[in-house]
Amino acid sequence: MNLLIQNGRVIDPSQGLDEELDLLVENGLVREMGRGLTAPAGVEIVDAAGCCVVPGLVDMHVHLREPGLEYKEDIESGSRAAVAGGFTSIACMPNTKPVIDNKALARYVIARGREAGLCNVFPVGCLTAGSKGERLAEMGELKEAGCVAVSDDGRPVVNAELMRRALEYARGMQIPVISHAEDLSLVGEGVMNEGFTSTELGLKGIPRVAEDIAIARDVMLAEYTNSPIHIAHVSTSGAVRIIRNAKLRGVRVTCETAPHYFTLTDDAVRGYNTNAKMNPPLREADDVAAIRAGLSDGTIDVIATDHAPHHLDEKDVEFNVAANGIIGLETSLPLSLALVEQGVLTMSQLVERMSCCPSLILGLERGTLAKGAVADITLIDPTLPWVVEADKLASKSTNTPWMGQEMKGAAVATIVAGRVVYRR
Amino acid sequence: MANFKHKDIIALQDLTKQEIELLLSTAESMREINNRDIKKVPTLRGKTIVNLFYESSTRTRTSFELAAKRLSADTVNISPSTSSATKGETLADTALNLLAMKPDIIVMRHSVSGSHYFLSKKLPCSIVNAGDGVHEHPSQGLLDMLTMKDRFGRLDGLKVAIVGDISHSRVARSNIQGLTKLGSQVFLAGPPTMMPPGVERLGNVTVCDSLREAIQDADVVMMLRIQQERQGKTLMPNAREYARYFGLNPENLKLAKPDAMVMHPGPINRGVEMASSVVDGDQSWILKQVENGVAVRMSMLYHVCEGELE
Numbered sequence: 001m002n003l004l005i006q007n008g009r010v011i012d013p014s015q016g017l018d019e020e021l022d023l024l025v026e027n028g029l030v031r032e033m034g035r036g037l038t039a040p041a042g043v044e045i046v047d048a049a050g051c052c053v054v055p056g057l058v059d060m061h062v063h064l065r066e067p068g069l070e071y072k073e074d075i076e077s078g079s080r081a082a083v084a085g086g087f088t089s090i091a092c093m094p095n096t097k098p099v100i101d102n103k104a105l106a107r108y109v110i111a112r113g114r115e116a117g118l119c120n121v122f123p124v125g126c127l128t129a130g131s132k133g134e135r136l137a138e139m140g141e142l143k144e145a146g147c148v149a150v151s152d153d154g155r156p157v158v159n160a161e162l163m164r165r166a167l168e169y170a171r172g173m174q175i176p177v178i179s180h181a182e183d184l185s186l187v188g189e190g191v192m193n194e195g196f197t198s199t200e201l202g203l204k205g206i207p208r209v210a211e212d213i214a215i216a217r218d219v220m221l222a223e224y225t226n227s228p229i230h231i232a233h234v235s236t237s238g239a240v241r242i243i244r245n246a247k248l249r250g251v252r253v254t255c256e257t258a259p260h261y262f263t264l265t266d267d268a269v270r271g272y273n274t275n276a277k278m279n280p281p282l283r284e285a286d287d288v289a290a291i292r293a294g295l296s297d298g299t300i301d302v303i304a305t306d307h308a309p310h311h312l313d314e315k316d317v318e319f320n321v322a323a324n325g326i327i328g329l330e331t332s333l334p335l336s337l338a339l340v341e342q343g344v345l346t347m348s349q350l351v352e353r354m355s356c357c358p359s360l361i362l363g364l365e366r367g368t369l370a371k372g373a374v375a376d377i378t379l380i381d382p383t384l385p386w387v388v389e390a391d392k393l394a395s396k397s398t399n400t401p402w403m404g405q406e407m408k409g410a411a412v413a414t415i416v417a418g419r420v421v422y423r424r
Numbered sequence: 425m426a427n428f429k430h431k432d433i434i435a436l437q438d439l440t441k442q443e444i445e446l447l448l449s450t451a452e453s454m455r456e457i458n459n460r461d462i463k464k465v466p467t468l469r470g471k472t473i474v475n476l477f478y479e480s481s482t483r484t485r486t487s488f489e490l491a492a493k494r495l496s497a498d499t500v501n502i503s504p505s506t507s508s509a510t511k512g513e514t515l516a517d518t519a520l521n522l523l524a525m526k527p528d529i530i531v532m533r534h535s536v537s538g539s540h541y542f543l544s545k546k547l548p549c550s551i552v553n554a555g556d557g558v559h560e561h562p563s564q565g566l567l568d569m570l571t572m573k574d575r576f577g578r579l580d581g582l583k584v585a586i587v588g589d590i591s592h593s594r595v596a597r598s599n600i601q602g603l604t605k606l607g608s609q610v611f612l613a614g615p616p617t618m619m620p621p622g623v624e625r626l627g628n629v630t631v632c633d634s635l636r637e638a639i640q641d642a643d644v645v646m647m648l649r650i651q652q653e654r655q656g657k658t659l660m661p662n663a664r665e666y667a668r669y670f671g672l673n674p675e676n677l678k679l680a681k682p683d684a685m686v687m688h689p690g691p692i693n694r695g696v697e698m699a700s701s702v703v704d705g706d707q708s709w710i711l712k713q714v715e716n717g718v719a720v721r722m723s724m725l726y727h728v729c730e731g732e733l734e
Contacts, residue, residue, distance in 0.1 A: 196622025200437075202537035202559025202597060205621070272538030318515055318536040320557075 001419060002026045004039040008048025008379065012055055013352045014368035023053060025375040028418035032371065046420075048379050051412060054351045055367050056088025056376030060358040061153070061178075061232060061256060061304035062329065064090075064121070066112065067105070068097025073309035073396045075109065078329070079118035080394035081307070083422035085329040086411025088376035089120040089359070089366055094131065095154040101126035101137045103145035110146045118421045119414075120376070122148040122362065127166050127177060133157050136169055143175045148362040151178035153232055156214055158184065163218065167227035176361060178230045179218045181239075182280070186210035191320055193266040193281040201269065203319060206281050212238035219243065223251045230361055231255035233306050235280040237290030244299040254361050256302035258328060259335035260401070262291045262344075268401055274315045274322035275401045278308070292344045301357040303350075305332045309397030327395050330388075334407035337382050341408075347382075379413040384424075386410055428727040432551040434540045435560040436601040444602055448570050450723035451716070457494055458718055468497035468729055471528040475501045476518075477554065478534045483690060483714065484554050484563070488531045491721035497528075519543050529728060532556075550728040558592050564689055565598030567720040569606065571713050572644055575685050580607035585638040585680070587670060588648030588697060589618040589659070595689045596648060600626050613638035614648075614670060617659040635670050642680040646687040647672050647697045663696045673699040677707065685709045 003025040010021040010033065022037040023030065039045055064078040073081075075092075082090045092109065094100035100109060106123045113121025125142030127150040129135050139150050150170055156179075157163040163179075170177045187210045192198050194205020215231055219242060222229035234240065234257045246253045260278065265285055268276035276282055294300040308325025315322050336354060339345045345353070355378075359367030366376055387406050390398040414422035428446060436444060457465055473492045477485050485501065492499045504518070515534070522530065529550040532540060537557030544551045555561040573579055584603055590596045590612050603610050604627030612623065613632045624631050632638040639645050650666060660666050672686065686698070686707045694700045702708065 194621055196625050199591075199620035199622050200597075200626060202557050202594060204558075272541050313514075316516065318534075318539040318542050320536040 002040070002043040003046055003415070003418060003420070004037060004043050005046045005048050005053055005377070005379070008051050008053035010053045010369065011348055011351050012369040013348045013356050014055070015370055018348055023369065023377070025377070025415070025418045028375055030369050030371055030373050030375050033369065046379070046413065050381060052347060052380040052382060054378050054380060055355045055369050056378050056414070056416065057086045057333070057354045058089045058358040058364065058366055059087045059305050059307070059329065059332070060091045060302060060362055061258070062090045062092050062307040063095065063309065063325070064092040065096060065309060067108065072311050075112040075121060076116040077394065077396045078307070079113065079116040079121060081327070081329040082119045083414040083416070084394045084411070085331070086333045086378040086380060086414055087119055087329060088378060088414060088416045089122060089364060091122045091124050091148055091362060093124050093151060093153040094126045099126050099131045101129055101131065103138070103141045106142055106145035106147050119416055122146070122364065124149045124151050124153070124178065126150060127152045128157060128162065131155065133159060133162060136166055139170055139173045139175055143173055147175065148364065149176040149178050149230070151180065151232070153178060153180045156180050156182045156184065160217060160221065164221050164225060167221055167225045167229060171225070171227040176228060176230055176363070178232050180232050181211060181214035181218055183210045183214045186213065191277065192269050193283050195266060195284055197266045197269060201272065203269070208236040208238055208283060208287070211236050211280050212242060215239045216242050219246045219251055219253050222253055223249070226252070228252040228254070233258055233261070233280060233304070234291065234294070234300060235261045235283050235287060237287045240290045240294040240299055244294065247299060254301045254357070255299070256304040257291050257295065257300050258304055258306045259332050260326065260328070262288055262295065262339065263335050264401065272319040273401065274317065274319055275326060275399050275403070277319065277322050277324055278326055279324040292339070295339065295353060296344050301353065302361065303332065303336050303353045304358065305329055309395055310399045311397060315399050325399070327393070327397055327400050329395065330393055331400060331402050331407060333380065333411060334409040337409035340382070375415060375418040377415040378411050380409065381412045382409045384408070384410045384412065428730055431728065432540070432544045433562055433724050433728055434544065434551060434553045434556070436562045436565050436598045436605070437560065441605045444566070444569070444605060447566055447720070447723050447727060448573060450726060451566070451570050451719040454722040454726070455716070455719040457722070463494050464496060465494065466496045467726060468492070468495040471497040471729060472526065473497045473499045473529045473531060473725065474522055474527040475499060476522070476530055476532045477501070477503050478532070479555065481533055481554070483717070484533065487714070487717040488554060488721050490718050491725055494718070495722055495725060497725065515539060515543065516546055519547055523547050523549060529725060552724055552728060555594055558594050558597070560598045560601070561594040562598050563717065563721050563724060564595045565602045566724070567713055567716045568599055568646065568687060568689070569602050570716045570720055571687065571709055572685070574712065574716070575709065576643065579603065582608040582643040583611065583641060584608050584644040584646060585611045585613065585642040586646045586648065587613045587635055587638055587672070589650055590614050590623060590648070591618045591620040592651050593648050597626065599646065600629055604628055611638040611642070615660055636676060636679055639676065639680045642684055644685050644687060645672060645677065645680050649689060649691065650693055650696055663693070667696050671697060671699065672702050674701055674705070677702060687713060690714070
């Protein structure tokens with residue numbers, strides 16, 4: 001289907017664009033951009049007045065739970081949640097059951113993504129075989145099968161020698177490494193951030209330095225091996241400082257954070273709220289400020305969701321035994337738009353963090369509206385009010401700390417390869 | 425008697441100064457019952473109280489059971505052999521099953537902080553906290569406060585030193601919450617490995633560098649149990665060194681006021697937290713604490729039932 005998107009504010013940082021333009025899509029590609037374009041016969045006209053027209057959003061960190069844990073989410077329901085949140089591409093982590101450490105499973109995920117037929121689903125393969133942290137995964141074959149990165153997300157690579165070799169080997173295979181950075185000896189039995197709130201609630205704390213130390217190690221290994229590394233879900237002020245300094249030295253490090261880390265503090269845990277339990281845990285006000293500053297100055301390259309669906313039975317329990325993580329695909333955009341309203345990011349920077357940078361890091365040919373590019377496009381109404389309601393979420397799971405709350409801003413249309421896959 | 429509006433008693437943090445004072449004054453009148461020949465009044469006749477203890481306890485469970493029986497309530501004791509999570513049945517399911525048997529009050533001890541709040545949202549019956557993880561132990565806090573009040577006639581203006589593993593102590597948290605609300609000054613001491621972050625903000629307490637500093641001129645010296653089962657292995661070198669730097673002995677007790685009272689929530693590791701001569705000495709109020717436990721728990725059970733009746 002061919003489309004003419006009219007009257008929208010086109011924001012495409014890849015071309016330095018932010019102006020009112022029309023956009024013509026033909027045969028799944030961006031054909032033309034300009035003022036006052038006329039629609040050839042048989043072209044559907046999409047009125048984007050009042051909306052931002054941006055390269056389709058890319059979430060480089062989601063958990064789709066398929067294969068093995070489909071009661072929480074599957075590739076189809078996750079894809080539906082993604083396009084409802086404005087994402088045209090998602091990268092899914094390999095900590096499924098079994099883990100995705102071979103090409104057959106990687107191909108299965110891609111095939112299921114195609115069957116769902118909504119957004120692009122790019123698997124992330126394991127960094128180590130079985131995600132056990134003992135020997136390297138078959139990164140060459142994983143890449144060949146379509147994996148866009150390798151990671152043992154959900155657990156750190158404890159052995160520094162193995163992490164060193166993983167970085168070197170992945171560089172050779174030209175596949176990015178995503179690090180889940182956490183020093184488990186410092187995490188211990190912690191279930192929330194260590195600080196005044198954990199003291200008051202009597203819950204075991206996870207010190208911030210557990211994250212900082214692991215990131216420092218990985219950044220040093222990346223520097224030593226001259227290999228790129230991407231740090232997942234940054235949550236502390238120390239991590240931002242370490243990564244900022246490393247970037248200044250020219251280390252090939254990129255990183256992401258998630259909306260909850262720039263929106264909430266560990267105060268959200270009060271009342272033993274298991275929907276505020278995640279890993280890394282929600283931190284304190286100065287961490288939130290540092291994450292925002294890091295997003296603003298470009299130290300933090302990417303806003304990802306770490307979309308982590310869990311069944312009600314895994315959250316409606318005592319705090320200590322509750323599963324870690326929250327869903328994020330459908331709330332990420334409004335929470336990130338709040339950063340624009342608060343002056344932390346410009347709209348163009350927001351699009352960089354949510355589309356251009358993740359595409360670049362994963363080597364996807366996405367994140368641009370340049371002529372001839374695949375027409376993955378998101379139409380955003382930045383002011384549209386809506387309420388987070390369980391029965392209206394596309395995800396199978398409803399574990400979010402924002403349940404019942406009003407959001408401002410949403411994707412009103414999500415277009416993948418020229419096809420409208422979601423309309424609000 | 426005056427109003428007590430809460431369905432549950434989970435934490436002294438949730439209670440006002442007036443509510444704590446009410447619980448203490450009721451306990452004082454309950455104490456009279458415990459000294460009669462026939463130690464029983466009909467106050468809670470026909471009420472059913474379930475003691476659900478996920479962690480082992482002799483003192484607290486017996487004390488709650490006696491308190492219930494002296495008020496003529498029917499009691500049942502349940503001690504699940506393993507935690508709900510490993511046993512397969514969830515805590516919520518266990519509680520719903522118990523609820524089907526129509527108890528009026530569930531007195532629970534559980535190793536997970538906050539599990540009582542979790543239950544109280546699910547169950548219409550009263551929940552009384554007999555200790556949740558390292559969060560609070562309100563009945564112990566109240567009995568400690570009652571014992572101090574017995575000794576000094578007041579809590580306002582007392583200097584109370586709490587010494588030991590503050591991080592892992594629900595007793596410390598309840599005492600800090602209760603004592604500071606009633607006007608005592610609380611000083612904490614212990615190795616920094618046992619001092620939780622931000623604890624000074626829990627009701628404006630002072631963290632001291634040493635045991636000596638904390639107990640200097642104190643009215644009350646409260647020693648905490650070293651809970652080796654909770655701490656892992658990295659918090660102190662060994663019991664010998666702990667006793668040397670953080671143990672209470674006749675020597676350093678002289679730093680406190682001459683008539684200072686010595687307390688301990690028990691069970692005591694003799695020779696570690698306290699020298700035996702101090703445990704058994706003139707200044708020890710440890711057995712009086714236990715005695716007051718029954719009266720305080722009678723008061724708690726009475727007031728949550730009142731709350732329910734309203």
